[in-house]
Each structure stands twice: as C-alpha cells, then as structure tokens.
Amino acid sequence: MANGCERLPEECWELIFNRIHHQSDLESFSLVCKQFLALTNRLRVHLSVVDSTLLIHGTISKLIHRFSNLNSIDLSNFNGDLDVILVDLANSVSYTSNLEQLDISGHKKLPVKGLHELGRKLKGLRVLKCSNFALMCDTDLYFIAKLFPFLEELDISFPSMDYDCDSGYIGSDTCFLAVTDCGVEILSKSLSSLRKINVSGNHLITDRSLRALSMNCLNLEGIEVEDCALITLNGILSVLRTCAALSWISMSDILVSRSSSDFECLATCSRTLQTLEVSNSIISDEFLFLVAKASLPLYRLSLYWCTDFSLSGISSLLCAYRSLKCLSLVEVEFLTDESMSDLSQYLQCLDTIDLSDCVRLTILTFFTLARNCPSLKEVSMENTGFGMMDCLHNGLKNPRINAVNLANNLSLDDGALTKVALMCPNMEILDVSSCTSLTEAGIASALEMCNQIRKLELDNCPLTTHIGKGAELPNLEVISAAGSALNDEGLIMIGSRCSRLLKLNLENCKGVTAEGIQAMVKNCRSLREINLKKCPQVSINSLNSLVFTSSSLRRIVPPCCSAFSDSLRGFYLHHGCRVSSG
Numbered sequence: 050m051a052n053g054c055e056r057l058p059e060e061c062w063e064l065i066f067n068r069i070h071h072q073s074d075l076e077s078f079s080l081v082c083k084q085f086l087a088l089t090n091r092l093r094v095h096l097s098v099v100d101s102t103l104l105i106h107g108t109i110s111k112l113i114h115r116f117s118n119l120n121s122i123d124l125s126n127f128n129g130d131l132d133v134i135l136v137d138l139a140n141s142v143s144y145t146s147n148l149e150q151l152d153i154s155g156h157k158k159l160p161v162k163g164l165h166e167l168g169r170k171l172k173g174l175r176v177l178k179c180s181n182f183a184l185m186c187d188t189d190l191y192f193i194a195k196l197f198p199f200l201e202e203l204d205i206s207f208p209s210m211d212y213d214c215d216s217g218y219i220g221s222d223t224c225f226l227a228v229t230d231c232g233v234e235i236l237s238k239s240l241s242s243l244r245k246i247n248v249s250g251n252h253l254i255t256d257r258s259l260r261a262l263s264m265n266c267l268n269l270e271g272i273e274v275e276d277c278a279l280i281t282l283n284g285i286l287s288v289l290r291t292c293a294a295l296s297w298i299s300m301s302d303i304l305v306s307r308s309s310s311d312f313e314c315l316a317t318c319s320r321t322l323q324t325l326e327v328s329n330s331i332i333s334d335e336f337l338f339l340v341a342k343a344s345l346p347l348y349r350l351s352l353y354w355c356t357d358f359s360l361s362g363i364s365s366l367l368c369a370y371r372s373l374k375c376l377s378l379v380e381v382e383f384l385t386d387e388s389m390s391d392l393s394q395y396l397q398c399l400d401t402i403d404l405s406d407c408v409r410l411t412i413l414t415f416f417t418l419a420r421n422c423p424s425l426k427e428v429s430m431e432n433t434g435f436g437m438m439d440c441l442h443n444g445l446k447n448p449r450i451n452a453v454n455l456a457n458n459l460s461l462d463d464g465a466l467t468k469v470a471l472m473c474p475n476m477e478i479l480d481v482s483s484c485t486s487l488t489e490a491g492i493a494s495a496l497e498m499c500n501q502i503r504k505l506e507l508d509n510c511p512l513t514t515h516i517g518k519g520a521e522l523p524n525l526e527v528i529s530a531a532g533s534a535l536n537d538e539g540l541i542m543i544g545s546r547c548s549r550l551l552k553l554n555l556e557n558c559k560g561v562t563a564e565g566i567q568a569m570v571k572n573c574r575s576l577r578e579i580n581l582k583k584c585p586q587v588s589i590n591s592l593n594s595l596v597f598t599s600s601s602l603r604r605i606v607p608p609c610c611s612a613f614s615d616s617l618r619g620f621y622l623h624h625g626c627r628v629s630s631g
Contacts, residue, residue: 093116120150149175189228230261248273371396453469476499528547535561544571
C-alpha cells in the first residue's frame with residue numbers, strides 16, 4: 050500500500066480525502082502510512098475539545114501542533130479550566146494563526162486571563178460565541194471589544210442567571226451583573242466590522258442598544274433579538290432603516306398592532322431582507338399585506354407561535370413571494386388540509402417546510418405538499434393530526450424529499466408510515482419519536498422501502514422492540530431509540546443490518562443487556578458513540594470489555610457516571626474512548 054501511495058501526488062490524495070462524507074473516516078486512512086497521516090492532519094480545520102484529561106497529560110499543545118490548519122475550535126463542552134487551555138492556545142499561536150472561530154459557550158463566566166493572552170497574540174479572530182454563560186455583564190463586553198476589535202460575529206445570547214420580569218431580579222439586587230445598554234453601546238463603537246450579533250435572552254437591553262448597533266455597525270447583516278422583553282418595533286425599525294446590508298432578522302415578543310403607523314416602514318425600509326423570523330408575537334393581516342407589497346428578496350419566512358393574523362394575510366404574503374425556499378408556520382391553528390391545498394400553489398420553489406403544532410393538518414397535507422411542491426426536500430409535521438385520517442396512496446412519489454419529521458403524532462400508525470415511505474423512496478432522515486401507536490412492523494416497512502436512510506429516530510416508541518429483519522442497510526449511520534422497547538433481539542438485528550452504524554442512543558432502554566450490546570458491536574465495527582444512560586442491565590465490567598474490544602468507539606455514556614473515577618476515565622481515554630455524562 051505504501052508503494053501505491055507514492056504513485057499519486059499529494060494534491061490528488063487531497064482531492065480524494067476532501068470528498069469523504071464524514072471527516073471521522075479520515076482516521077482510518079491516517080493509519081495506512083505516514084504520508085496519509087500528515088495529509089489528513091493538514092485537512093482538519095475544526096477541533097472540539099471536551100475532556101480536561103488532555104491538560105493532565107499535556108497533550109493539547111501537541112494536538113494544536115499536529116493540526117496546523119485549524120480555523121475553528123469548540124470548547125463549549127470542555128469540562129476543565131478554560132483559562133489554562135486558552136493560554137496554551139495563545140502559546141501555540143504560530144500554529145493557530147489561522148484561527149478565526151472560537152466557541153466557549155456554556156461556561157460559568159468569561160475566562161478573562163486566557164482570552165487576554167489569546168487576544169494579545171491572535172489578531173485574526175472573526176467569530177466568538179459566548180452563549181449560555183452563567184454570568185455575562187457589561188464588563189465582559191468591554192473586555193471582548195478591547196481584545197478582539199476585528200470581530201465579525203458575536204453571540205452573547207441567553208445568559209443563564211436568574212431573572213424575574215416583574216422585579217428585574219438577576220441573581221442579585223444590582224444590575225451590573227447583567228448586560229445592559231451601556232455595554233452594548235461601548236461594544237458597538239469598538240466593533241465597526243461586526244456583521245452578525247445575537248443578543249437574545251438579555252432582558253435588560255432596550256431599543257437604545259439597537260440604535261447604537263445601527264449607528265456604529267453599518268455593515269450589520271444579521272441580528273437576533275429573541276426573548277428581549279424591552280425591545281420594541283421602533284428599535285427593530287432603527288436597524289432596518291440604517292443598516293443597508295441587513296439581510297436577516299430574528300425577533301420575538303414584538304407587537305405589530307393594527308393601529309401602528311410604524312409597521313409600514315418595516316415592510317419598506319429594507320430592500321436586502323432575505324430572512325424574516327418572528328416568534329411569540331402579535332401580528333396583523335395588515336402587516337402581512339404590507340410585507341407582501343414590499344417586494345423584498347425574501348427567501349426564508351418563519352412565523353412561530355404568532356397570533357392575530359388569518360388565512361387571508363398569509364395567503365397574500367405567500368402569493369407575493371412564490372420564490373420562497375424555507376417556510377415555517379408553527380402552531381397556526383386555523384390551517385387545515387383544504388387551506389394548505391390552496392396555499393401549496395404558491396410553494397413551487399419551496400425546499401423546506403415546518404408545520405409543527407398545526408393540529409388540524411393530516412396526512413392529506415403531506416400528500417398535497419409532495420404532489421404540488423416539486424423542489425421539496427424537508428418536511429416537518431411534528432405534533433399534528435397525522436394518522437387521524439386515512440387516505441389511499443395513488444402511486445405518488447416525490448424522490449427529492451429526503452428528511453421527514455413526524456415526531457409526537459400519537460395517532461401515526463404503521464399504515465400511515467408505510468404510505469409516507471412509498472411517497473419518499475429517497476428518504477435519508479426519519480424522525481418518528483413519541484409516536485406511541487407505531488410498532489416495529491411500520492419501522493421495518495419504512496426501512497425496506499427507503500434503504501438510503503442515514504438517520505432514524507424512534508425515541509419513546511413503547512411498541513417498537515426492533516427494526517425488523519431484512520437486507521443490509523449500508524447507509525444507516527445514526528439510530529436513536531431512547532426510551533423505546535428495543536431489546537437484545539433488536540440489537541442483534543441492528544448488528545446484522547447496520548454494519549456502518551456510527552452512533553447509537555439506547556438511553557433508558559430497560560430491555561437491553563451487555564450480551565445484546567456485545568453481539569451488536571461485533572458486526573458494527575465503525576461504531577463511534579453509544580449512549581447507555583439509565584440502562585439498568587448494563588454493568589461497568591461489561592463496559593470495560595466493550596471499550597477494549599471495540600477499537601472504533603470514541604464516546605460512551607455509561608448507565609451511571611458517578612461510578613466512574615478520574616483514573617477510570619483516564620484509562621478509557623487511553624484506549625481512545627471518552628466517558629461522557631450525556
């Protein structure tokens with residue numbers, strides 16, 4: 050093989066490796082020869098670090114040196130000291146000079162020391178994600194603005210400190226523990242290159258923050274202001290009027306009343322708006338009529354849990370924007386199969402639709418969309434009336450539909466799922482989680498008709514014990530069966546049919562045992578992740594055998610994490626497998 054490797058120049062091998070579907074598969078090629086190892090190392094541009102054991106063994110610097118072309122590092126799931134790892138990154142700046150994106154979301158507070166060192170040596174950072182911090186305040190924004198003046202994207206959304214809308218209480222009697230208008234103003238003045246910002250969930254910011262962003266960040270292209278109770282329509286308008294490049298806005302809890310004179314401007318002041326996402330808001334038909342007349346280059350429209358508009362308003366809007374690619378109408382109670390049949394005539398270009406929580410829609414709407422929307426690829430009808438009405442399948446097929454989400458449809462039965470599979474022969478993703486009327490017969494039928502399925506989700510399906518017998522399913526890579534009735538027999542069937550399985554979720558599957566898992570793993574030699582949380586018949590000793598015999602396994606969620614000591618975790622990691630809590 051080594052001699053064969055030398056016959057092709059590296060450029061050819063690089064083109065080949067770049068076309069590999071999963072980057073994780075590069076690991077196998079890296080074992081062939083030193084040339085492949087060096088080449089696959091150079092091709093990796095993203096790195097996620099999750100285990101503090103890396104610091105104990107001092108290997109983080111070696112990883113950075115090994116992957117010399119990294120441009121994105123994710124530390125959002127890292128369970129150690131962020132300051133330590135960021136200082137290490139700063140000290141390896143000669144190898145991280147290409148770093149453009151850093152994700153440190155989900156931690157308690159901003160790692161001041163580590164970011165200071167990184168910012169002092171690394172000037173090229175363009176994207177910083179700091180969402181879901183336990184604490185985020187104005188001082189943190191001053192610090193970020195000073196260290197990374199060339200940021201183009203910033204996410205400071207949803208800090209998790211306690212907040213009471215009535216009292217303004219944020220974990221303390223003072224407001225300096227939260228992000229306020231003062232912090233956003235200083236930030237906006239320093240980050241003139243900012244293109245996208247997410248300030249969702251920061252309850253103390255007002256329209257003043259949006260005005261500051263619109264005045265100082267003229268290149269702003271996208272803004273998210275969901276769950277910001279003090280933001281009003283006037284603040285949204287200030288951004289739309291001033292930022293000529295604004296193409297994407299996501300907002301919630303906005304009142305667009307029938308009497309407002311300002312909402313006309315919302316439909317006319319921005320000629321670049323391509324994505325409009327509105328949730329938890331009161332909007333009127335008049336507003337939808339004006340948006341329809343605005344002739345925006347709109348290709349994505351989302352209305353989540355919005356009220357006060359009617360079929361007339363949404364029909365006028367869809368008629369005006371027949372080139373829409375993505376449409377979400379979530380929990381629109383007046384939508385029926387008949388009304389969706391009328392609306393579908395405007396959706397010829399649609400490739401993604403979400404009609405979740407529209408409880409009056411049935412399988413007839415699915416048939417209508419499959420027939421009238423030739424470009425449709427993804428359909429979500431979670432928690433609808435799917436299965437409550439039967440209909441005949443007339444041989445209709447839409448080979449472009451590749452992702453179907455029918456979760457939480459309690460009346461969905463085997464017959465209805467079989468009809469969906471007949472309509473979508475090229476389906477690759479299927480979610481039927483919490484479909485309590487569904488049995489293994491329906492799953493087996495769907496898999497027989499759609500042998501290209503890559504991802505199957507059947508969580509909380511109490512009547513499903515297996516996926517059925519049949520031919521090899523060479524494309525099935527992810528199965529999630531958490532809380533289902535899957536048992537050892539089902540695991541054996543998975544092993545016999547899904548040799549290329551990568552991820553398996555068995556959380557809270559009471560019927561699986563260590564014997565069934567071992568029998569499955571013998572055939573699933575590519576398995577990289579398995580979740581065994583709350584599986585009472587699986588012991589730690591059986592996990593030892595699983596980790597040692599399955600060389601491909603990289604992540605395991607044990608039945609109970611508290612039984613794992615640091616030394617045992619380190620021992621597993623030495624064998625290439627990380628122990629995770631979920």
